[in-house]
Amino acid sequence: MHRDDFPLLKKDIIYFDNGATTLKPQAVINKIKDYYENYSSNIHRGDYDISYKAELEYENARELVKEFIGAKRKEEIIWTSGTTDSINLVVNGFFAKNLEKGDEIVITKSEHASNVMPWFRVAMATGAVIKYIPLDENNFVTLDNLKKIVTPRTKVISIADITNVIGDIRPVKEICEYAHENDIFVVVDGAQSVGHMKCDVQKTDVDFYAFSAHKMLGPTGVGVLYGKYELLKDLEPVNLGGGMNESFISPEEMVLKEIPTRFEAGTPNIAGVIGFGESIKYINSIGIDIIHKREKELRDYLIDKLVQIPHIDILNIESDSGIVSFNVEGIFAEDVAYYLNKYNICVRAGNHCAKLTKDIFGFANSIRVSLYFYNTESEIDTLVDLLKDKDKIMKEML
């Protein structure tokens, strides 16, 4: 589907590492090139034409994101450098001052490092306690299991929409409903979901939402923190400096700009933001529901083939996203990845930054195939053929 739009797909590779980053369509590359060639300039300086144009494009991208995730106001979209930056901003700028000793932070053991470590540190600093939602037999999150650990001291639940190893789609809407009935904030890591399925922040009612451009066809180094406007009033900027202040005279007299500008100190990644806007236009031109459906088809196709190979253990057979994690019996994950690389197949091997999954599976490492709409059944056939023959893997992995 739409393979001709992606220059890298013309280079004889099979790209199955979309969970790490996605490929970029020509339209996004051109948009970034256009900025650098034709109106490369700083924003917030409408004194001359090309700067005015840069500002317009930059803010237009914000509007595109707002529409894409169904936010109420454009001001609720804060540019960051990526999901990690977004989560760190909300943890350090909002929760660090709102958590007290004994308050509970609820996460899961299948979260990515960026949705674990900032919470660990804020827990150390405030005396708050980390609690984990018990996972069900498929390692999924259920509302019932969440209810088992929530107490009157629970202040925040922070989970991924889709996790990057198990790939389960979490019931975020139901979790938010329950959480809000109990005065609990919900932070959602959307890194693996926003470009893959319809995410609507008003429908789910999440309080904060973090995601990255590069995992949805956009450039690296750009991300978003969405927050409900009322909550953003209480978010403290983590970075202070140019562009975010109205005035500063003394430590007592610093006046910040409005939301969201006050959170975007320094010259931002202008080219990246503008390129991100184009990636959203591109996704819209295909349709997010069509992308989601295609990914599911490809996943089912891959799973059907993998389950027939006796030496393959799939970690997440029941998940609905394009993430498929598995191991080849008796062979270290990284050796399988090296072997596949000899056939120009890109997969990820390792713990995928989700090191707490070791407590779930008893081991941390796996091979991960993460699909996107431009993958094909024929690419999957090539992969499966190479995985079928264990002797061949053993022979060629070194």
Place this chain on the structure above:
Amino acid sequence: MNSEVKREIILEHFQNPMNKEEVQDDNYVLINSSNPNCIDNINLYILFDNNCIKDIKFMGEACAISTASTSIMIKNLIGKSLVDAKEYINNFYNMCDEEEYKEDLLNEGLAFSEIYKQSNRKNCALLPYKAILKAIDEYEKK
């Protein structure tokens, strides 16, 4: 040593690594080694005695190259004086760095003589060597 023999040595040590066991003895020095760009992660347990390496064991999760390299290194180092051990280690490094080295010192370590051709896997072969050098250095400082 032809490449088929090398492959067999590596596979044999990967599938049946020697001295792979946990140690619960305070006389052993524990040292961890991991590669920043991959997921290899091993613990070496080393028993020094009178400027000699009396014993080494290892545990961890690592690829075929790392596991085999660790198994072979341990086999070659147990019983060596620190002087001889360092000579062996330097020779192994030289081989991996495409510099001159003494083949006869390395025996099964020669299975990695072409590892320099795969720069991303050179670090896998060197993983246990980095750890043992650090441990020797710390031992000698005491």
